[in-house]
Amino acid sequence: MRSLIAGTGSYAPAKILTNADIEKLVDTSDQWIVERTGIRQRHVAAPEEATSDLALAAARRALESAKLDPADVEMIVVGTVTPDYQFPSVAAVVQGKLGNKKAFAFDLTAACAGSLYALSIADRFVSTGAVKNALVIGADALTRITDWTDRNTCILFGDGAGAMVLRPTDEPGRGVLTTRLHTDGSLVSILLMPGGGSRDPLSQKVLDERSHFVKMNGREVFKVAVRALVESCREVLAAEGLTPADVKHVIAHQANKRILDATLERLEIPASRCWMNLEKYGNTSAASVPMTLDEANRAGWFQPGDPILMMAIGGGMAWGASIVRW
Amino acid sequence: MSANIEQKVKNIIADQLGVGEDEIKITSSFIEDLGADSLDIVELVMAMEEEFEVEIPDEEAENIKTVQDAVNYITTHKK
Numbered sequence: 001m002r003s004l005i006a007g008t009g010s011y012a013p014a015k016i017l018t019n020a021d022i023e024k025l026v027d028t029s030d031q032w033i034v035e036r037t038g039i040r041q042r043h044v045a046a047p048e049e050a051t052s053d054l055a056l057a058a059a060r061r062a063l064e065s066a067k068l069d070p071a072d073v074e075m076i077v078v079g080t081v082t083p084d085y086q087f088p089s090v091a092a093v094v095q096g097k098l099g100n101k102k103a104f105a106f107d108l109t110a111a112c113a114g115s116l117y118a119l120s121i122a123d124r125f126v127s128t129g130a131v132k133n134a135l136v137i138g139a140d141a142l143t144r145i146t147d148w149t150d151r152n153t154c155i156l157f158g159d160g161a162g163a164m165v166l167r168p169t170d171e172p173g174r175g176v177l178t179t180r181l182h183t184d185g186s187l188v189s190i191l192l193m194p195g196g197g198s199r200d201p202l203s204q205k206v207l208d209e210r211s212h213f214v215k216m217n218g219r220e221v222f223k224v225a226v227r228a229l230v231e232s233c234r235e236v237l238a239a240e241g242l243t244p245a246d247v248k249h250v251i252a253h254q255a256n257k258r259i260l261d262a263t264l265e266r267l268e269i270p271a272s273r274c275w276m277n278l279e280k281y282g283n284t285s286a287a288s289v290p291m292t293l294d295e296a297n298r299a300g301w302f303q304p305g306d307p308i309l310m311m312a313i314g315g316g317m318a319w320g321a322s323i324v325r326w
Numbered sequence: 327m328s329a330n331i332e333q334k335v336k337n338i339i340a341d342q343l344g345v346g347e348d349e350i351k352i353t354s355s356f357i358e359d360l361g362a363d364s365l366d367i368v369e370l371v372m373a374m375e376e377e378f379e380v381e382i383p384d385e386e387a388e389n390i391k392t393v394q395d396a397v398n399y400i401t402t403h404k405k
Contacts, residue, residue, distance in 0.1 A: 036365055219384055222368045258365050
């Protein structure tokens with residue numbers, strides 16, 4: 001038995017911030033941003049919208065597309081680094097608002113790799129028969145932890161949510177085949193939000209140092225990302241006896257166009273096989289993979305049985321790749 | 327050996343930056359003369375690390391601004 005992605009959904013908040021809008025905040029230009037990132041605009045959550053609101057909207061769309069009654073969901077996992085509260089989880093809030101009583105619900109932190117981690121965990125429960133229906137969500141409101149005075153990072157991030165419904169299948173040649181996850185904790189310092197946690201609780205000092213915002217060493221992240229993604233993709237392809245030429249579609253965390261171009265070039269997979277939407281949404285962290293999957297799915301990109309390579313990397317550094325047959 | 331390194335470095339630069347090898351002088355600056363941006367330099371550093379099996383830490387990479395800088399670094403650090 002395997003788990004099948006039986007439905008997808010996504011949600012992006014209504015407000016759009018273009019590169020021209022960002023030119024008014026920091027010293028940058030549309031051309032500079034597009035050349036280095038591929039991003040043209042991003043969506044920003046309204047002041048009253050929290051991560052769970054984004055997650056809930058994406059979840060409802062995924063449930064609808066899987067024709068699944070919210071009451072029947074047995075497991076909810078949310079990958080996020082911007083929860084509504086320090087605790088409890090976004091997943092608990094979503095469960096409550098769905099009116100579901102059956103599911104156990106929790107969040108996990110793997111930054112931009114969060115939804116791939118969540119997919120991998122939910123897959124273990126579904127493919128072993130422990131649960132029949134799982135809701136996997138990636139949701140983040142990164143603009144809430146973005147330093148709008150830092151021209152190196154504020155151009156990158158956007159808000160959104162994506163969701164997938166997993167259910168068991170015995171159909172041969174379909175389902176989540178292999179997922180491999182990795183972490184290198186020696187790289188914690190190259191991408192993190194240092195302030196506001198138990199290391200350095202919220203204080204005037206944290207506010208003055210602006211350490212309650214994302215800090216990133218972009219050059220190091222770029223290097224690690226390309227190498228880790230390439231290695232990880234090769235690992236899952238080898239596990240399934242596939243070559244890059246066999247990959248029909250790529251769904252990748254939309255971190256930066258240059259990172260993805262470099263990764264695909266090294267893998268020798270044509271860029272045209274990778275669904276790109278970061279020009280519209282920016283880097284939406286854990287939301288990125290399921291949002292991209294949903295957009296490609298609704299555009300009719302996948303046929304049953306198509307081999308899809310999924311990949312993501314984020315702070316930790318935490319990363320992974322997956323082979324799914326649609 | 328240094329001439330060999332210089333040629334390989336020029337090949338990498340031509341490939342990564344999409345410029346003709348005849349445009350690449352030993353004194354060329356990646357950014358000012360060859361039109362590279364900061365991410366091109368990260369990719370150049372990665373390609374050189376892989377070709378010559380050296381590690382170029384970020385703080386060292388910041389000082390590599392010209393073809394000569396790259397050749398010097400590799401000549402000194404190559405095993």
